[in-house]
Amino acid sequence: MTGGAARTLVAGGRRVEVRGPADLVARALGPLAALEPRAGDAPPPAGPAVVARVEVAGPGDVPPDARPRVTRWVAGPPARITTDGVGTATFDADGGVTLRVREDVPANDLAAERLAIPALAERLRRDGVFLVHAACLRAPDGAGVWLVPAARGSGKTTLSLMLRRAGHGLLSDDRGFLVGPPDAPRIDPWPEAPRVGDRSLYLLPPDAMPGPRDPVMGKASVPALTPPRVPAPLPVRGFLLPRLVPGPGGPATPVRGAAALAPIASQVVVATDPATAAATLAHLAAVLAARPCYAIPVGDDPAVAAAAVAALA
Amino acid sequence: MTARLRLSDRARLAELHGEAVVLHLATGRYFAANATGAALLKALATPGGATVEGLVDGLVRDHGADRARAAADVEAWVARLREAGLLAADAAAEGTA
Structure with a gap:
């Protein structure tokens, strides 16, 4: 183990300090490092930070490795999130989170995606900061951000890249932090590089070369x-639900009720305290009641998808 | 004897525009329901749950449904909820009046 590290993240306007052995912290952070303030960013928000302590897991702290690795909520005591073969996260009385991570966890995104991110998401939900799986696109007229919540393979990245070509600002390909009251929601996009599959390769600009393909996800x-x-969370304009269709695509249609709620709710509250989950679902429903939601047929013509969204002004 | 059914402790219900989604917190599996189904889900979300007969009675009373058709629909609907792990496994049996 190397010496101690203290790294700061900013998520949804909340400051998170991650402390522990430097190499273990690095493995726990993974893609969370994209949330570290960059040179020139606004100063991190004032107020007390959420402290995440990263420690080496002791014998018996971690469920045995298994396939598939499952991340689950354990009511306790102590209440915790555990991930097979990776580690455990407990929620401390001082409002902090303690991540106990196996010392031999691989130096890829495993510890982050399966443990640290679910744990921080659970902790931040308690402060009204909701991690949502959605692409975030700033409309060309600057009037807010469209969220594209969708499960893997439903056309989220394809629609995002189509809209990017039409002048939307791609602020996140996959997730962001939803904050603010339900009738005035804002989003803090998580600025990660998009991951592109075969369906979307033709939408990349000529100078944007994809990296190696992930053998599991099949995306690059x-x-x-x-x-x-x-620099700060942006107003949410509404929600776009992609639907892959044969042919060129078609106009947007309004979506209400369960068809609007299910795609976003199903991505948000897995491995969570049931009480937090209930509050989160109620909040998401209130947000969706206050903002429009549309289905966008995504075909093979980017101009049709862009026109469908442009007509929503 | 008629089993009382209720949502699993690991399931949570949310409503929007009169419709509902019930989500399994461990698996992420969900079940979306229209306004009629939302009323049934809310009955299952009460602490005491509901019986199949009670759910059918509700459909007949509140929606004017044909009883035989309602009974078949509820049976199929409950089977889908059970398959998705959204019903409590310890449904208690209770005598009917």
């Missing part, structure tokens, strides 16, 4: 399209 990261970090 495109570092050249890594979004900028926005």
